[in-house]
Amino acid sequence: MKALLTIEKLHKDFVLHGQGGIAIKVMHDLSLELHRGECLVLAGRSGIGKSTLLKMLHGNYLAERGSIRIHFDDGLLELTDLPTHAWHRVRRDVVGYVSQFLRVVPRVSAREVVMEPLLARGAYAQDARQRAETLLARLNLPERLWSLPPGTFSGGEQQRVNIAEGFIGEHPLLLLDEPTASLDATNRDVVVEMISEAKARGCALLGICHDEDVRSRVADRLLPLDEHLMARTSSQETF
């Protein structure tokens, strides 16, 4: 079976114009394949470019060179040259993202944050609300917090709002940036279950996860990123 996601020879530099145009090479020649129902975990030390890769797949970072393709049953989509307006629909319907940090919008309650991805697809508020509450309850977020904006929540509480928001849309490709970093054992188990269920319905997951226990329970494969660092080490000598 054809992979859902194929990445070929992906490169990423950051050029800092304010610093005399220094180019920081963060990714060199990365290639990978990801199938439906599979969870691939990126491994490697902090700063090696794991989050960078997720952000490139979500359109936050531009790729320098290379290709990122999503293969549908009726054709493929090249993400590296997607017109800007097309990203809105790709994010809404295809690529989901559980970020490490919650971007807080003033006055918007935790419940509404979680409902948002469904509302954006035109779902009925009542249905979206029900699904959101089911997820928040499953993640053991106390009910009294549901109607409050998550700005003042603890790290673990905010993370659970993020997870609920990321999973509610059941995107075919889901990017996970340290989804369990601030969770206790009970809630880590819930997230592991949710990942397993996502795999069972054919979702492809690409994640970053430093927790050995969670990693061993969800990862079908590990992709160590060290080898892609070669470019950075060699270029550092020329600076």
Added chain:
Amino acid sequence: MTRSVLESPVGEKPVLDKPVLERPDLDSPALLDVESITRLYGPGKGCEAIDFRLHAGEVLGIVGESGSGKSTLLRILAGLEAPDAGRVTYYPLDRSLSDHSREGELDLYGIGDARRRALLRLEWGLVHQNPRDGLRMGVSAGANIGERLMALGDRHYGQLRAAGCDWMRQVELDAERIDDAPQTFSGGMQQRLQIARTLVTRPRLVFMDEPTGGLDVSVQARLLDMLRTLVRQLGLSVVLVTHDLAVARLLSHRLLVMRQGRVVEAGLTDQILDDPQHAYSQLLVSSVLTP
């Protein structure tokens, strides 16, 4: 025929263990096409060679410092000031607005003033930075909201009043104050009233010039949240001018970064703010103070 059918053995029913995954339809209709728009008051003053397309349902933010030409551009797009060169094409819902030669499209500065005013009344809305420019300060809040409906031929007093009350509530104003004049309202309340007055006719496309400028931070947050919700509920397309990147991040899907009259970078809002490519965008993003 799908892949699964092709791969299944002859004569056997195809087994679909996973639902078919279809490529999403990425084409959304264009609402506004802007081609080579130039309007210069002096060298680097005004805007120059601007090109972009606005798609239905998009919120496009135009960011840049004072004097970058963003407000000039907005005035041109909104039909308030003719460009020196270039063309703005709008694709109206109401076919009677379109050009005689080309069905379904309209050259904003090729049509007469009367038709341009009709367009502003029927399909567009404009939110000024200063609510005093968008409201009639001497007449009641209800009359301010009703006026745009009346311009569309609505004459039923009861319905106009009901719409007034309904929109006062939508923008979180006390409907009890429907008979009070806007000059008795605070700045934030006036701005919300201006938004109600603009949106009551259900425009397709709304132009906003610094809608939260000049408001206290706490009032800004409330207004932003309200705008976000209304944009989604009404399926509005918006062109928003702001110098505030936080406002742009909260409201816009896509950004144009302007400097000295030109667009120096265009892209997805997140991408411009997280991975700006142009030296000026990098400077702009790195200069934001985060509390």
